[in-house]
Amino acid sequence: MTQETKYNVAVVGATGAVGQKIIELLQGKSFPINNLKLLSSKRSAGSAVTVNGKEIIVEEATPESFEGVDIALFSAGGSVSKQLAPEAVKRGAVVVDNTSAYRMDPDVPLVVPEVNPEDLKNHQGIIANPNCSTIQMVAALQPIKEKYGLNKVIVSTYQAVSGAGNEAIDELKTQSQQQLNGEALEANLLPVKGDEKHYPIAFNALPQIDVFQENGYTFEEMKMINETKKILHDDALHVAATCVRLPFVTSHAESVYVELEEAGVQVKDIWNLLESADGIILEDDPTNQTYPTPLSAEGKEEVFVGRVRKDLDEDKGFHLWVVSDNLLKGAAWNTVQIAQTLIEKDWLKK
Amino acid sequence: MTQETKYNVAVVGATGAVGQKIIELLQGKSFPINNLKLLSSKRSAGSAVTVNGKEIIVEEATPESFEGVDIALFSAGGSVSKQLAPEAVKRGAVVVDNTSAYRMDPDVPLVVPEVNPEDLKNHQGIIANPNCSTIQMVAALQPIKEKYGLNKVIVSTYQAVSGAGNEAIDELKTQSQQQLNGEALEANLLPVKGDEKHYPIAFNALPQIDVFQENGYTFEEMKMINETKKILHDDALHVAATCVRLPFVTSHAESVYVELEEAGVQVKDIWNLLESADGIILEDDPTNQTYPTPLSAEGKEEVFVGRVRKDLDEDKGFHLWVVSDNLLKGAAWNTVQIAQTLIEKDWLKK
Numbered sequence: 001m002t003q004e005t006k007y008n009v010a011v012v013g014a015t016g017a018v019g020q021k022i023i024e025l026l027q028g029k030s031f032p033i034n035n036l037k038l039l040s041s042k043r044s045a046g047s048a049v050t051v052n053g054k055e056i057i058v059e060e061a062t063p064e065s066f067e068g069v070d071i072a073l074f075s076a077g078g079s080v081s082k083q084l085a086p087e088a089v090k091r092g093a094v095v096v097d098n099t100s101a102y103r104m105d106p107d108v109p110l111v112v113p114e115v116n117p118e119d120l121k122n123h124q125g126i127i128a129n130p131n132c133s134t135i136q137m138v139a140a141l142q143p144i145k146e147k148y149g150l151n152k153v154i155v156s157t158y159q160a161v162s163g164a165g166n167e168a169i170d171e172l173k174t175q176s177q178q179q180l181n182g183e184a185l186e187a188n189l190l191p192v193k194g195d196e197k198h199y200p201i202a203f204n205a206l207p208q209i210d211v212f213q214e215n216g217y218t219f220e221e222m223k224m225i226n227e228t229k230k231i232l233h234d235d236a237l238h239v240a241a242t243c244v245r246l247p248f249v250t251s252h253a254e255s256v257y258v259e260l261e262e263a264g265v266q267v268k269d270i271w272n273l274l275e276s277a278d279g280i281i282l283e284d285d286p287t288n289q290t291y292p293t294p295l296s297a298e299g300k301e302e303v304f305v306g307r308v309r310k311d312l313d314e315d316k317g318f319h320l321w322v323v324s325d326n327l328l329k330g331a332a333w334n335t336v337q338i339a340q341t342l343i344e345k346d347w348l349k350k
Numbered sequence: 351m352t353q354e355t356k357y358n359v360a361v362v363g364a365t366g367a368v369g370q371k372i373i374e375l376l377q378g379k380s381f382p383i384n385n386l387k388l389l390s391s392k393r394s395a396g397s398a399v400t401v402n403g404k405e406i407i408v409e410e411a412t413p414e415s416f417e418g419v420d421i422a423l424f425s426a427g428g429s430v431s432k433q434l435a436p437e438a439v440k441r442g443a444v445v446v447d448n449t450s451a452y453r454m455d456p457d458v459p460l461v462v463p464e465v466n467p468e469d470l471k472n473h474q475g476i477i478a479n480p481n482c483s484t485i486q487m488v489a490a491l492q493p494i495k496e497k498y499g500l501n502k503v504i505v506s507t508y509q510a511v512s513g514a515g516n517e518a519i520d521e522l523k524t525q526s527q528q529q530l531n532g533e534a535l536e537a538n539l540l541p542v543k544g545d546e547k548h549y550p551i552a553f554n555a556l557p558q559i560d561v562f563q564e565n566g567y568t569f570e571e572m573k574m575i576n577e578t579k580k581i582l583h584d585d586a587l588h589v590a591a592t593c594v595r596l597p598f599v600t601s602h603a604e605s606v607y608v609e610l611e612e613a614g615v616q617v618k619d620i621w622n623l624l625e626s627a628d629g630i631i632l633e634d635d636p637t638n639q640t641y642p643t644p645l646s647a648e649g650k651e652e653v654f655v656g657r658v659r660k661d662l663d664e665d666k667g668f669h670l671w672v673v674s675d676n677l678l679k680g681a682a683w684n685t686v687q688i689a690q691t692l693i694e695k696d697w698l699k700k
Contacts, residue, residue: 152663156506156605158555158594176526197639203598204645205508207605207657207671212636216617216659225662238663242605242671244508247597248553255506255557255592255605267566286562289547295554307557309566312575313502313588321557321592 006034007343010069010093012084013076014038014058015047017166018098021332022073027052029336032343039065041076063087070348071339074098075331089125094348096127096338098331100219103128103227110230113337114278115142120338120347127338130231131223132330133157133243133252138231139303139329140322141258143277144270145232149261151316152238155224158246158253159209160294161201163326164190168201169249175202176247191245206245218243251294252330254322263315270308270318279329284308292323300325301333356384357693360419360443362434363426364388364408365397367516368448371682372423377402379686382693389415391426413437420698421689424448425681439475444698446477446688448681450569453478453577460580463687464628465492470688470697477688480581481573482680483507483593483602488581489653489679490672491608493627494620495582499611501666502588505574508596508603509559510644511551513676514540518551519599525552526597541595556595568593601644602680604672613665620658620668629679634658642673650675651683 009026013019019040026033038049039061048055059065061080066072066088074081074088075098085095085102102108109119110128112135120127130138137155144150161168167189175185185200191208199206209220217225224241274282283292284306292304303324311317324330342348359376363369369390376383388399389411398405409415411430416422416438424431424438425448435445435452452458459469460478465488470477480488487505494500511518517539525535535550541558549556559570567575574591624632633642634656642654653674661667674680692698 154504154607156592158508158596173530177530180523180527180530191639195639199643200645204643205596205598205603206643207603207641208639212639215662216636216657217662238661240607240661240663240667240669242506242657242669244603244605246508246555248555253555253557253594255594257504257590257607286566289541289545289558289562291557293549293554293556295550307566307592311588311590312565312567313590317590319590319592 004032006032007070008035008037008068009033010037010039010066010072010088012039012061012072012074012080014049015040015044016075017162017169018075018327018331021327022075022335023049023051025332025336029340031336031340037065037069041080066091066093069093071096073335073339075335085126094123094125094127094342096129096335098129098335100131100223102126103130103223104230110227111338112138112231112334113341114139116231116233117341117345120342120345123347129331129335129338130227131220132163132326133159133220133254134224134227134231135330135334136252136303136322136324137224137254137256138228139279140256140274140305140320142232143273143280144258144260147273148265150234150237150258151261152259153228154240154257155242156255157241157243158255158294159243160248160250160252160326161190161245162250163209163252164193164245172201172247172249175200179203201245201247203247207242209243209245248294250325250327251297251323252326253294256320256322258318258320259314260316260318265316267308267310274305279303280305282306291321294323297323297325299328301328303329354382356382357420358385358387358418359383360387360389360416360422360438362389362411362422362424362430364399365390365394366425367512367519368425368677368681371677372425372685373399373401375682375686379690381686381690387415387419391430416441416443419443421446423685423689425685435476444473444475444477444692446479446685448479448685450481450573452476453480453573454580460577461688462488462581462684463691464489466581466583467691467695470692470695473697479681479685479688480577481570482513482676483509483570483604484574484577484581485680485684486602486653486672486674487574487604487606488578489629490606490624490655490670492582493623493630494608494610497623498615500584500587500608501611502609503578504590504607505592506605507591507593508605508644509593510598510600510602510676511540511595512600513559513602514543514595522551522597522599525550529553551595551597553597557592559593559595598644600648600675600677601673602676603644606670606672608668608670609664610666610668615666617658617660624655629653630655632656641671644673647673647675649678651678653679
């Protein structure tokens with residue numbers, strides 16, 4: 001008879017869109033929890049969340065909150081992670097951080113468990129969960145890269161508003177009703193909460209996700225470019241991204257062009273690869289109008305790939321349509337998967 | 351004192367989304383009309399349309415409708431054009447056809463007046479108006495190609511439902527309200543009216559516009575690929591397209607990657623070119639969050655370009671975000687512009 005080890009787990013940002021999904025997954029996946037601590041900002045503290053039939057009061061996250069915590073799952077914004085993740089580590093916790101705060105830190109592994117699980121081995125206490133739009137793309141690209149090599153990636157994204165949090169979902173719904181009523185649209189949040197101007201997202205498309213960088217790319221675009229190279233361990237890989245926010249609630253879609261190293265590859269070869277890849281579901285049958293969409297991927301943990309086409313001019317070029325639930329594989333599920341992998345491989349201890 | 355020549359004009363498909371815009375433009379642009387005939391299918395005939403304060407009854411389009419007509423603007427679907435455009439030409443009319451029926455016919459000029467007006471000179475009675483998503487892209491690319499040469503174009507589109515007609519707009523609105531009410535979404539039309547399966551467009555993205563071809567590309571994608579080469583007179587140009595229908599009513603947006611022939615070009619060079627190009631408005635100031643969106647382009651005749659970025663790896667590579675009202679420059683306005691150009695250049699006679 002074996003006895004399962006159970007862990008003290010903290011969820012930081014427990015009242016947010018991703019935090020809520022993490023709590024659902026910890027229950028649904030029967031994560032081996034001894035004690036679950038739900039943490040949030042002072043503002044959101046005090047609310048009650050029912051977990052496995054037991055009511056848990058959300059507490060304000062402070063350095064002391066992490067005493068006795070084994071695993072802390074952070075999803076409360078970059079500044080909270082900057083401030084509290086080191087405090088959690090100092091107290092012996094392993095942090096899986098779902099913000100951009102540590103992703104490009106060379107001492108921090110940036111991990112998609114189907115892609116680069118081995119990177120977890122060398123963690124120093126903090127592990128970064130990649131950006132939502134990056135995760136689903138590298139999950140689809142890794143099997144292709146491994147088999148045929150990869151020179152170039154050009155992606156245009158179709159991203160859901162839930163990536164900007166619960167408030168953004170509310171804004172989309174409110175504006176949609178305003179538009180249907182023939183009223184003026186009130187824009188107070190998107191494209192970026194803290195930025196100067198706000199534009200309507202309902203019945204519109206906003207080619208800005210996160211703030212602009214000096215080079216004219218948005219931070220979201222630079223995240224996709226830099227994180228893809230780090231996760232795939234390939235600084236020479238050419239990656240270009242255009243990120244666009246669209247009026248749907250859940251799931252990001254991506255139109256991805258890739259150039260392989262190997263010549264002569266056919267669509268069927270890519271299909272075969274993706275069909276047997278972990279965490280990928282191939283939905284690609286044009287004659288039956290079968291392809292993934294944001295609505296069809298909602299609530300599912302896998303990355304869905306369809307519309308695989310060989311470029312008509314470039315023998316090494318292929319086009320793919322990659323869709324996944326941005327709150328699950330793009331955030332909460334990948335975070336929980338990292339924690340599961342740390343436990344299964346016995347890599348929790350530094 | 352000069353006397354302006356006036357023309358007998360017929361609008362075929364007068365009750366459709368594009369036909370209605372054509373009628374508005376003919377009035378707004380003070381098109382030199384002697385007699386205006388509004389034609390439609392038998393089903394839609396009989397309705398009254400007020401043009402310049404005068405009521406005109408829509409008549410059923412028959413071969414005889416074109417007796418005495420100088421210019422016939424067709425926008426009633428490919429089968430109507432196939433059947434009636436030759437009848438109109440036989441009776442002495444010049445046809446500007448807004449369907450895909452004749453676009454790839456080598457004897458039919460395919461024209462965007464800012465791009466290839468000279469092609470109009472050799473018309474044999476029928477002139478084709480390009481596909482909406484093609485028009486706005488070539489309008490933006492032509493000045494770049496002319497100055498720096500163009501090797502490669504990879505485009506991912508963000509297309510409005512009005513491209514599928516008034517019924518599709520109704521479907522989007524009905525489904526949007528269903529979604530906001532928490533009801534199930536009824537899908538009866540999109541992605542393609544005659545196709546087997548229908549998917550919800552509200553709060554979703556459909557990677558299918560028009561029917562699938564044997565090569566796995568949709569007909570819309572092949573239209574963009576083939577028409578771009580024809581309009582730019584460059585069969586060697588590499589063009590790839592992924593076309594996606596999105597939940598907004600008006601304006602198509604496009605994420606376009608181009609590779610130039612010339613090296614060393616900078617973003618400012620592209621800006622300068624586009625700023626002085628006919629029919630283009632540059633809206634590109636990241637520090638002030640200035641870029642075009644479908645809503646901001648709605649109701650305007652120009653093609654708007656923003657988010658011009660140099661690729662971070664490829665010196666000859668640039669990314670652009672191109673937006674235009676699909677019913678105006680993408681259809682009705684380009685059609686009326688072609689007719690205006692024929693008159694101005696005195697190219698109406700064969």
